[in-house]
Amino acid sequence: MNRRIALRHLALISGGLALIPSCDFSSDDILAAYENLKVTASQKQLLGDISNTIIPAGELKGALELEVPDFILVMVNDCMTSENQMLFSSGLAAFPDYAKNKAGKKYDKLTAKEKEDLIQAGIDLKPAETPEEEKDRAIMYFLNTTKRLTMQGYMASEYIQTEIIPYSLIPGPYNGAALISETQKPRING
Template identity: 90%
Template sequence: MNRRIALRHLALISGGLALIPSCDFSSDDILAAYENLKVTASQKQLLGAISDTIIPAGELKGALELEVPDFILVMVNDCMTSENQVLFSTGLSAFSDFAKNTAGKKFDQLSTKEKEDLIQTGIDLKPTETPEGEKDKAVSYFLNTTKRLTMQGYMASEYIQTEVIPYSLIPGPYNGSALISEIQKPRING
């Protein structure tokens, strides 16, 4: 009886090993967290590179460190109309080709200045009434939306609101003769 079980397990393992070469483990799966968007992991990485180019790390943390790409995708997924979601997704998909056609390289291979110029060129695109113009419209919409949401997500992050510019829900006491010094951090919203 033990021999039968051992042979059955051997047959199952052999069948499994025979199927492994036909499996494609290199595919770029669609992220399940964003049900209205069809975003892959490589596209999310590209979005992170774009947002990090818009607000890079320096003395302060950058957009990528504050997970702004997740904020962008959640906002597009939850707060935009289906037409705008399609336009955003189309622009995200077309951006790689736009970068390759405009700069001659992939976005990741460009220098920081070239990335900034490419993003500004994409934001300033004036689409025409051709099929190529539709891609330009999608790329321009994608970059404008990404820039706007990057700034919004960065300024609303916990890091900015607690460490850089302290948030005060209600105004503090009024002191009309206080001098504003370089050391004092500005308070926003009160």
Template identity: 75%
Template sequence: MNRRIALRHLALISGGLAFIPSCDFSSDDILTAYENLKITQSQKQLLGDISNVIIPAGEIKGALDIEVPDFILVMVDDCLDTDQQQLFTNGLAAFPDFAKSAGSNFQKLSTKEKDALILAGQKLEGDDTSAGEQNKAISFFLNTTKRFTVQGYMASEYIQSEVIPYSLIPGAYNGSVLISDIQKPRING
């Protein structure tokens, strides 16, 4: 093999190895689907875990099963103003530390502990200190998440078509039907 080619390859490899420590190969990239929010995949997963605690799966699908976290992030991105979006993202970023103050990582807690943690976080009140601002952000984040979880769940296609069928036009009137004979409630628009 030619010595010059070998030295050139060695120089390229050693130069490449010098740049590797400055490269960030973490998989926690910012999601590009949202214009105003800087949300990572791990934060979206945490949001999914929280929404799944608010509406868990049982006989019917839960919030995570019908992709309510995507609805929450779209609503925050499109419907809240810049200050509220910043407060939401600050609360989302501060929530893991709040959960660790309760004893463990949020995913490792039991269902009852998760419920208690979310309820305690919703009741937090903030003041002018940095800890107070963090408490205010966590409270805003959890209350907004709960509101959009319920809204997204109840407005989902699954709920509107399979659980509580939506009827645009009311059916025929039949006055002699007993209430006990009614199968599924019909919600008329």
């Protein structure tokens, strides 16, 4: 082999190895399931953490176990106007910075009580008309929409409608003399 070619290859390899530590291979790809929203996997996980803070798991399954974040993203993607979708997306993108500024830590490092207080403070924001408060408006809209859709998705889930509060499309027979006991599940007739 020619010595010049060997030295050229050695220089290219060492230059490439010197650049590898500066490369960022941890790209956060946009999820393709939602055409109108530009949501990444980390943002979807954050949305799951927020919805799980709103309805945590206990005796009953929590919002995260019932896949409520998917419901939220589908509802925002399919049922909202483009302006509201943009407001929701910008609020979702601005929420980690808001959490870090307000609480001093990342959202996932907070305790359950701190998360609840942070979400409540975000819902209660009073934005003005300056560009800085536009972020507050987006965060307030994002948290209000997330709270509303979390409750809607949770109550409309198959688990709630079949196991917790049985849904009957057609009312059953009328029995006016029956006593309602605490062990009997309530019936919701549509």
